[in-house]
Amino acid sequence: MSITTVDAIVDYFIYVANDTGSFISNLKLQKLVYYAQAWHLGIYDTPLFDDDFEAWVHGPVIPWLFHKYKEFGWKPILKEVQKPEFPPQLEEFLEDITEEYFICDGYELELMTTREDPWLHARKGVARDEPSHAIINKDSMRNFYSKRAA
DSSP: OOSSOHHHHHHHHHHHHHHHTOOOOHHHHHHHHHHHHHHHHHHHSSOSSSOOEEEETTEEEOHHHHHHSGGGTTSOOOOOOOOOOOOHHHHHHHHHHHHHHTTSOHHHHHHHHTTSHHHHHHTTTSOTTSOOOOEEOHHHHHHHHHHHHO
């Protein structure tokens, strides 16, 4: 059972970007949401949210989320949001993800995610620049990140 929604996690990261005057593109947002899900699976053995990521050319993507912010292209997402309310443990977890990954730009995060096993396994047999809608398996994410967390 999931803990929250993709939209709540997205609002959190957009809020942080607005609050710190940081640049957050659709690309960067997708990767931050991915790392939040991946590490939550690896550390707590439960998904943050139900949605699946697909192994797109530029890394993990939730298709409907991509289309929601597509209008911004490579530019920053400009949207006013309220900071979502989370239980203290989840708040602390998201602060840790932010501390670790928010400093990276979208391209750096793309390079990182596309060198990791969950994305690589999902794209097995697909050319590097070929579109794919292969699902990045949550078990694959859990296994990879639980080993890294240990």
